[in-house]
Structure formats: C-alpha cells, structure tokens
Amino acid sequence: MGKISYKKLKGSQNLRQRLVLALLSSTPVHIEDIHAEETWPGLRPHEVSFIRLLEKVCDDCSVEINDTGTKLKFKPGIVMGGRNLVHECALNRAIGYYLEPLIVLGLFAKKPLNITLKGITNDSKDPSVDTFRSTTLPMLKHFGVPSEGLDLEILSRGSAPQGGGEVLLSVPVVQSLTAVTWTDEGMxxxxxxxxxxxxxxxxxxxxxxxxxxxxxxxxxxxxxxxxxxxxxxxxxxxxxxxxxxxxxxxxxxxxxxxxxxxxxxxxxxxxxxxxxxxxxxxxxxxxxxxxxxxxxxxxQGGVVDSTHQGLLFLLCALCPQDVSKVRVGKLSPYGIETLRNIKDFLGVTFVIKPDPSTGTVILKCVGSGFRNLSRRIS
Amino acid sequence: LVERTSSRQTINLMQLVYGKSTSRPTTSINEHDSSADDESDGDDFFKPKGEVNKKHGGGIEGGNWNIEDCSKFTNYSNLKDWKEEKLRESIRDRFVTGDWSKASQRNQ
Structure with missing residues (x-):
C-alpha cells in the first residue's frame, strides 16, 4: 500500500465539520493536540461517539487514535447510509450535535439513511430536535432536496443528564444540490x-x-x-x-x-x-x-439565524459550479470557522460583502461542483 | 465616501475570515490599510479578530484549538427589553403588520 499523505490539523475545534469535509472530499486527515493541555487529555466521549457514528454510516473508514487520545488519524471511505441503524449517543452532548453533520452526509450517501439516535433530545448547547424539524429540514428544501424521505420523528424525549430520548432520522440521497440565490428575507x-x-x-x-x-x-x-x-x-x-x-x-x-x-x-x-x-x-x-x-x-436580518449559518455556507459550497448568493445577519463565530474549513477542504472562497443599509452581510460563492458519486444510477 | 467605507469594510470582512494573505487588497486600497484596522473596532464584525491574529501570527496557544465544537450561537450579551415602545417600532417593518414598502426596499 502506498503512503497516504495526511492533511495535518491541530486541536479538537470543529472536529465534526472537519471529518465530514474529509469524508466528502476524500481527504485523509491527521489531527494532533486534541485537548492535549487539559487535565483529562484526549478525545471527549461525545467526540469518540461521533467517530463511531461515522464508522456506522460509512464503509472502509480507517480510524487510528493514539493511547492518550490526543492524536487522530482518519482515512475516509464511502458514505453508505442504510436502513435500521441505531446509535447510542454519548450523554455529554445532545442529539443535535450528531444530527448536524449527519444530515449533510446522508444527502451524499449511497443509500437513503434511516437511523435511530438515542440520548438527550433537548439541551441548551445544541440545536434541539424541535428546531431541526421546524427550521433545519425546511432549509434543505431550498437546495433542491426532495421532501419525501426527509423526516425527523421524535419517539421519546430525554433531558440532561440522563437522557433516554429517541429520534428517528430519515434523509434521502441526492445526485447534487442546486445553487441558490437566497437574499430575500421577507417579513x-x-x-x-x-x-x-x-x-x-x-x-x-x-x-x-x-x-x-x-x-x-x-x-x-x-x-x-x-x-x-x-x-x-x-x-x-x-x-x-x-x-x-x-x-x-x-x-x-x-x-x-x-x-x-x-x-x-x-x-x-x-x-x-x-x-x-x-x-x-x-x-x-x-x-x-x-x-x-x-x-x-x-x-439582525438574514435568511437564516446565527445557528444555521454554518450549514448554509456548507450547502452553498457543496453546490454544482453555479453562483450561490445568500444574505445573513452578523457572521457567527461558528459560521466563520465553517468558511475557513470550506476553503481548506473544498477550495471554495466566498466573496463577503456587507450591506450597510440593512446591516446584513451578503456572501457569494461558486460551488465546488460536488456530485454524489456513490449513488447507484438507476 | 460611502463607497470608500464600504470597500474598506469588504476587505475587513474577507481578512477577518480568511486571514490577510489570501485577500491582499489591491494597491489602491492598500493605503487605507492602517486606518482600516482602527475602523474594525467600531463595526460589529470584530469578534473573531483575536483568533485570526493568532492564526497567522504564528504564536498560537494550545487552548485556542480546542474551543468547543458548537454551532448554536445564542446572543445573550445584548438582550433588549422589547416591551419598550421605541424599540418595538424599530423592527416593526420586519413583520407583515408593518410597512410593506419599506420592507421591499430592504430587499432590492
């Protein structure tokens, strides 16, 4: 086997997004210094749980973690999807933590994804499952994702710290997204x-x-x-x-x-x-x-709230090679991190222009031309 | 003047997000560079500045890489009391009960 060149990254920040982008762009990554300076070094339980979840929905991934858990080597495989999957989420983050990357991966899987997630349904740190139903899933429709097969069912609820909630997520597969011009916020x-x-x-x-x-x-x-x-x-x-x-x-x-x-x-x-x-x-x-x-x-204005900026930018970058134009309010810290990661992995740079009359920001980009290659052509 | 400030702000935003090297401004705008830095303190997009500086300043601290991976951003810092009539009027036109013509101007 030939030597694989790994993309070197540091720290645990944006681990989810980095691994998702690594999977989609087939870039092996090597992350160092994960919580290295802390009393309990290494990957946190929710991060390990997320990596296990990735292994569940993907084929041919290879994950190497060193003894202390401060180094992670990740070689991406193919996003498979599949039905009747079950995942026990670690209880120090809510299910929202796992849902966010999962819906993006699900769109570009080989088979439609259908997975039961168990854990905490609502907490103050992650978007709640209700927000996913009311806001995140409708947002995908703007990018041409069909509404059939796109669903999140709340079977039971669980609060921190013990959890006990259960949700059923279904995501359809798409060939590619469609670029958007989405600047009208409306009233x-x-x-x-x-x-x-x-x-x-x-x-x-x-x-x-x-x-x-x-x-x-x-x-x-x-x-x-x-x-x-x-x-x-x-x-x-x-x-x-x-x-x-x-x-x-x-x-x-x-x-x-x-x-x-x-x-x-x-x-x-x-x-x-x-x-x-x-x-x-x-x-x-x-x-x-x-x-x-x-x-x-x-x-503040914008077509999405601060929480959804990251997802919005990511979807824009994953569009075919067309121009997308979106309007958001103030850039959120997570949104900015997303923009940087997108540039690192997909090579898509956004043109960011403030609109002083309304206090909003307009972002334009040309999609990376991403297509779902693993989907079976019927 | 308006045009100039807006172009300056553009650079700021691109710089803040992607770091200086990628969005090296064109020569004509280069001279504003030093003043643009002062400007950025005044506008609302200053939050990540520290991070950017650390990123391409070379002296990155370990703690900075391990910030929590959390997309939810709730701005608790400037909660306003929307019961005040004056404040309410300021966003009245963002609702269908407000002035439609003003709102359509916004989305030109």
Whole structure:
C-alpha cells in the first residue's frame, strides 16, 4: 500500500465539520493536540461517539487514535447510509450535535439513511430536535432536496443528564444540490413554537407559552406555541423543560431559537457554576428570554439565524459550479470557522460583502461542483 | 465616501475570515490599510479578530484549538427589553403588520 499523505490539523475545534469535509472530499486527515493541555487529555466521549457514528454510516473508514487520545488519524471511505441503524449517543452532548453533520452526509450517501439516535433530545448547547424539524429540514428544501424521505420523528424525549430520548432520522440521497440565490428575507408572517416538558408538571409549559406570547403579541397576532408534554417512558430519565421558537417569513425563511433547562451534568466543574445559574431559571424567564433572543435574530436580518449559518455556507459550497448568493445577519463565530474549513477542504472562497443599509452581510460563492458519486444510477 | 467605507469594510470582512494573505487588497486600497484596522473596532464584525491574529501570527496557544465544537450561537450579551415602545417600532417593518414598502426596499 502506498503512503497516504495526511492533511495535518491541530486541536479538537470543529472536529465534526472537519471529518465530514474529509469524508466528502476524500481527504485523509491527521489531527494532533486534541485537548492535549487539559487535565483529562484526549478525545471527549461525545467526540469518540461521533467517530463511531461515522464508522456506522460509512464503509472502509480507517480510524487510528493514539493511547492518550490526543492524536487522530482518519482515512475516509464511502458514505453508505442504510436502513435500521441505531446509535447510542454519548450523554455529554445532545442529539443535535450528531444530527448536524449527519444530515449533510446522508444527502451524499449511497443509500437513503434511516437511523435511530438515542440520548438527550433537548439541551441548551445544541440545536434541539424541535428546531431541526421546524427550521433545519425546511432549509434543505431550498437546495433542491426532495421532501419525501426527509423526516425527523421524535419517539421519546430525554433531558440532561440522563437522557433516554429517541429520534428517528430519515434523509434521502441526492445526485447534487442546486445553487441558490437566497437574499430575500421577507417579513415575519407568523411565529410558531413548541414547548416540551419531561418529568415535570405540565404547568411549566403553559407558563413558558404565556410569557413568550406576551412578548410577541404587540407585533403579530399569528402566534401559536404548541405544547408537548411527555409522560412515562416517553419522558426519558431526567426532569427538564424547554422551548423552541421559529419565525416564518413571507419568503419562506425560518428563523429559530431554542433552549432547554435541566439539571447539570456532574463532570466539568468549571462549567458547573454556569449551569447552576441556568438551572434556577423559571419557566417564565425562559419564555421571555427566548422570545427576546428571537426578536434579536429578526432585527439582525438574514435568511437564516446565527445557528444555521454554518450549514448554509456548507450547502452553498457543496453546490454544482453555479453562483450561490445568500444574505445573513452578523457572521457567527461558528459560521466563520465553517468558511475557513470550506476553503481548506473544498477550495471554495466566498466573496463577503456587507450591506450597510440593512446591516446584513451578503456572501457569494461558486460551488465546488460536488456530485454524489456513490449513488447507484438507476 | 460611502463607497470608500464600504470597500474598506469588504476587505475587513474577507481578512477577518480568511486571514490577510489570501485577500491582499489591491494597491489602491492598500493605503487605507492602517486606518482600516482602527475602523474594525467600531463595526460589529470584530469578534473573531483575536483568533485570526493568532492564526497567522504564528504564536498560537494550545487552548485556542480546542474551543468547543458548537454551532448554536445564542446572543445573550445584548438582550433588549422589547416591551419598550421605541424599540418595538424599530423592527416593526420586519413583520407583515408593518410597512410593506419599506420592507421591499430592504430587499432590492
């Protein structure tokens, strides 16, 4: 076997995105210094779990991790997809952490992907499963992904720290995406949302809904927030509650925010204090805060919210060799990291222009001409 | 003047994202370079600056590579009190209940 030249990278930042891009662009990567300076060096449980997940949906991947877990060699294979897969997600990140890269990979798999993920469905760090249903999946449709076979079903919910939630994700395969010109934000025509509660009284939800509505009603009459109270086995193992809000505009953009409140995980002492502060937050404050954050996102403008910028740029870069043009609000830190990774792996550079009259940013790029080569031609 | 500031900002954004080497500005804009740096403190896109500097400054610290991999970005820092009438008016036109002609100008 010939010597493989690895792309050298450092640190654990953007591990998910790097591995996804490595897979799509067939670039072997060698990542060093993963949490090397910390008390517990090496890959975190959620990172290991994510790598296992990649091995599950791909064929012919080779992963080498050194003894301390600070070095990772990854040789990509073929994204297979497949039905009836099951993955136990590590409990220090929510399912959203695994879903984000998985939907991109699923589109370029050989067979349609159908996978059950088990773990925490809602937390404050990752996009919740409700946001995926309301915002992320509709976003894919702009890029020509068919809506048949694109679904996320919430079988049961689980809050941190014990989890116990279960979701079923289905992603269809595409030959290639279509480039977008997506600069019209439109006007907000309605606000939808969903609250959830697991192992707490249903009254928590009603309080959140009432508080959030109070903020929105001066703007818009069309506000509807659903409640999803789970009981018994469907409520997972830990108590928690949360809310996911989405503003839909006249041009079909979805702008979302979400959060969840639950007891903190008992591992990282540095974060403990921070988490405890949130834990004290009453459902009323949660409702008001998320409504406020959503209005902040609306004020900022752009066709997607800050959370979805990374995915938007990635999809633009994976388009055929056409010009894509999108408008976003302020660039988020994750969005910027994404732009850098895209340049590293796919060689696509965006032209970034601020639009001073509206305070937004317009990005243009020529897609990398990416096609799904592993899909069987029928 | 407006044109000049906007072109300056363009460079800033490209630089902030991709680092200086890739978006070496054309000679005509080069002279603004030093002033552009001051400018960037004023605009809203200053957040990643530290990271960029570290990235091509050579002296990268280990901690910087291991920032948490997290796409969700919730801006808790400048939460506004939307119950205030004045603030509410400022984003009124972003809703269908606002002024449609102003909103269409926005998307020209």
């Amino acid at each position: 907000v025509k309605r606000i939808r949302g969903i609250t959830f509660s697991t192992r707490v009284a249903v009254q928590f939800e009603n309080t959140m809904v009432y508080a959030a509505r109070g903020i929105f009603n001066p703007f818009l009459p069309d506000v509807h927030i659903f409640t999803d109270h789970r009981q018994g086995a469907q409520a997972g193992k830990s108590p928690g509650y949360g809310i996911s809000l989405v503003a839909e505009t006249t041009s079909g953009c979805c702008i979302s925010t979400d959060t969840a409140v639950s007891y903190s995980r008992q591992e990282e002492t540095a974060e403990l204090e921070d988490e405890e502060k949130k834990e004290l937050m009453s459902p009323e404050d949660v409702g008001v805060q998320m409504a406020t954050v959503l209005l902040g996102e609306i004020e």
